Amino acid sequence: MRAVRTQQNTAPFVRLFGRYLREQGLPITQQRELVAEVVFSTDRHLSVDEIEETLRAGGERIGKATIYRTLDLLVRSQLVEEHDFGEGFKRYEHRLSPQPVHEHLICTECGGVWEFRSTEVEKIEERVAREYAFRPTRHKLEIYGLCEPCREAGAEIPYEGLTCPIETV
Amino acid sequence: MRAVRTQQNTAPFVRLFGRYLREQGLPITQQRELVAEVVFSTDRHLSVDEIEETLRAGGERIGKATIYRTLDLLVRSQLVEEHDFGEGFKRYEHRLSPQPVHEHLICTECGGVWEFRSTEVEKIEERVAREYAFRPTRHKLEIYGLCEPCREAGAEIPYEGLTCPIETV
DNA sequence: GTCCATGCAAACCTTTTGCACTATA
DNA sequence: TATAGTGCAAAAGGTTTGCATGGAC
Numbered sequence: 001m002r003a004v005r006t007q008q009n010t011a012p013f014v015r016l017f018g019r020y021l022r023e024q025g026l027p028i029t030q031q032r033e034l035v036a037e038v039v040f041s042t043d044r045h046l047s048v049d050e051i052e053e054t055l056r057a058g059g060e061r062i063g064k065a066t067i068y069r070t071l072d073l074l075v076r077s078q079l080v081e082e083h084d085f086g087e088g089f090k091r092y093e094h095r096l097s098p099q100p101v102h103e104h105l106i107c108t109e110c111g112g113v114w115e116f117r118s119t120e121v122e123k124i125e126e127r128v129a130r131e132y133a134f135r136p137t138r139h140k141l142e143i144y145g146l147c148e149p150c151r152e153a154g155a156e157i158p159y160e161g162l163t164c165p166i167e168t169v
Numbered sequence: 170m171r172a173v174r175t176q177q178n179t180a181p182f183v184r185l186f187g188r189y190l191r192e193q194g195l196p197i198t199q200q201r202e203l204v205a206e207v208v209f210s211t212d213r214h215l216s217v218d219e220i221e222e223t224l225r226a227g228g229e230r231i232g233k234a235t236i237y238r239t240l241d242l243l244v245r246s247q248l249v250e251e252h253d254f255g256e257g258f259k260r261y262e263h264r265l266s267p268q269p270v271h272e273h274l275i276c277t278e279c280g281g282v283w284e285f286r287s288t289e290v291e292k293i294e295e296r297v298a299r300e301y302a303f304r305p306t307r308h309k310l311e312i313y314g315l316c317e318p319c320r321e322a323g324a325e326i327p328y329e330g331l332t333c334p335i336e337t338v
Numbered sequence: 339g340t341c342c343a344t345g346c347a348a349a350c351c352t353t354t355t356g357c358a359c360t361a362t363a
Numbered sequence: 364t365a366t367a368g369t370g371c372a373a374a375a376g377g378t379t380t381g382c383a384t385g386g387a388c
Binding site: 016019020023076077078079084086103105107108114116118120121123124125128129131132133134135136137138139140141142143144145146147148151157160161162163 | 185188189192245246247248253255272274276277283285287289290292293294297298300301302303304305306307308309310311312313314315316317320326329330331332
């Protein structure tokens with residue numbers, strides 16, 4: 001198996017995925033390791049197309065079905081998180097960073113994604129857990145808007161709603 | 170035009186949508202009014218199939234394409250919000266409640282959705298706007314977990330991750 | 339040797355689009 | 364009467380699945 005892209009030393013992370021597969025009694029295949037390596041090699045939020053393209057750029061040709069199936073395993077293992085930023089397809093991000101839990105800032109102009117930590121959200125979780133007798137397992141906080149470069153480039157937030165919006169009737 | 174479902178007096182809301190259409194120079198059609206009426210007649214988060222079904226139950230047969238096109242207008246008018254709770258399709262909720270801005274609690278067992286207000290999120294928005302020079306336009310906070318009835322019924326959170334999860338490597 | 343994964347293509351599902359026809363203003 | 368909407372069916376686009384072949388253990 002050849003390294004597809006080695007910005008970081010992905011070997012320990014890939015090994016962790018191997019451990020998960022072994023625990024589940026599933027074979028460790030070249031394809032699975034290669035897909036995992038691509039996902040672990042970047043901190044970006046990759047789409048399936050981007051993963052496929054990265055593999056191809058590294059000389060590896062892996063079927064989309066296998067990529068989807070491997071991503072499913074990576075998500076089940078909890079080593080990878082699935083995101084949907086409303087683009088019509090999913091994105092995947094590994095959780096082996098120093099900041100495994102974080103929220104997202106998404107620029108609606110350029111599609112850029114930034115990450116931030118928020119201890120406040122955990123407090124909100126606790127509060128609603130109490131008030132609604134709800135047991136939270138995970139949450140998702142996404143703030144959409146314009147990033148500074150886009151705003152400086154003159155991007156505007158289009159307003160198409162009613163000319164005199166009503167908040168309550 | 171016949172009332173499809175009148176749990177609440179939806180007429181003023183539908184009229185608001187009419188005003189939006191007029192402002193945009195678009196015709197007010199029976200189909201548009203009927204779809205709007207269904208969406209405004211409930212506080213639930215409706216899927217396109219549910220809207221179609223409700224219309225059919227009321228004796229109205231409106232093509233799915235028209236429903237999708239009307240929902241697009243309702244969302245543009247800001248009278249309706251689009252949600253994606255990860256079910257593989259979208260849901261729609263009108264914003265003409267006493268609580269137009271709110272967050273969601275989603276039970277992963279029964280699919281139930283509860284709403285709660287959080288002023289904390291606005292503070293988080295302000296904070297990251299400052300820290301990241303980001304101009305927020307909207308946000309989405311969703312907390313997934315188990316609601317009390319499901320938990321009492323014995324529902325468990327399946328854990329399939331690595332037996333010894335690592336937070337950081 | 340057994341079981342499972344892979345790759346391809348077909349199927350799937352939601353959503354969008356093209357087009358002939360119809361309704362709105 | 365001009366302009367835009369409707370409904371149907373087909374297309375689109377991401378994701379999943381069936382099946383014959385090939386690989387892991």
